[in-house]
Amino acid sequence: MKSFLLAIAAVQILHCSGVPSTKEALRASVVKLNEITEITNLCGITGRRGKNVYRTGKLSYNVDLIFSVKETVCSKNSGLEFDDRSCHFRSKKAAAKGFCKSHVEYFADKIVDIDVECRGLRTIDSKSYSFESSENSIELKAKRTPVREVYKRVKQVKRIVG
Template sequence: MKSFLLAIAAVQILHCSGVPSTKHALRASVIKLNEITEITNLCAITGRRVTNTYRTGKHSYNVDLTFSVKETICSKKSGMEFDTPSCRFRPKKIGEKGFCKSRVAYFANKVADVDVLCEGLKTIDSESDSLESSENSFEVKSKRTQSFSNENIVDSRWH
């Protein structure tokens, strides 16, 4: 009985500690990606990996992820979610694919900011509101940001 109560207490402490859900961070990243891609259909996840989760302040955390996506048959205008079962992937020769890195910043258990950089998908450059190939964008930004696992990030958007 004593060990059962200790287990319940541990679960409550971890639940209330503010450590973000990596599943939630991935979902926020793909939603952001679908907002910034030039293509008209939603992209969905084909692979994923959490690269780092760390505390940045008393009530704040960052979650770093890498994931791959592929274009689905569902239009962005359809109102559907990217993970709706009916949103199947487009055929191999037609569908766009990309490899992405993201950082999701949490404050007080809420998403405060999401940054996504992708290779292989055309995205809208949020800084200049112009369309730009994400392959070029990824190359330039990755030189400025170093690696995701390093906490000494140069690009101020990652803080």
């Protein structure tokens, strides 16, 4: 019985300390991007050009992504997700497009911070473009997870471990 419980604890530890999914990081980045862009339709992913996953601590990882987005026919108010099959891209001439970089921070398998920067799109709270390398740019600093929640998660992991 004791070895069975140790095996379950080991599986839990391995599950909680795994390398984060770049697919999840990309999805979270686009969801956050769609929350702050001024356009009324959702943006979908048109391509992913690069990724970098690296460990920053015992339970923490960072994921850096480079990707491109294009406006879809789906309204932000439709209740659909950007990757829904019915959310086709708008025509080339009418669609807003962006070239994006994101930095996603994980701690104990939870996203705790997302930075997204896209050239070619405008934010809701900014009525003017900010210029960077002669192209439009937006930057987002996601809301950080409260420290209390992070410590609670660390305590849960420590209870499992020891």
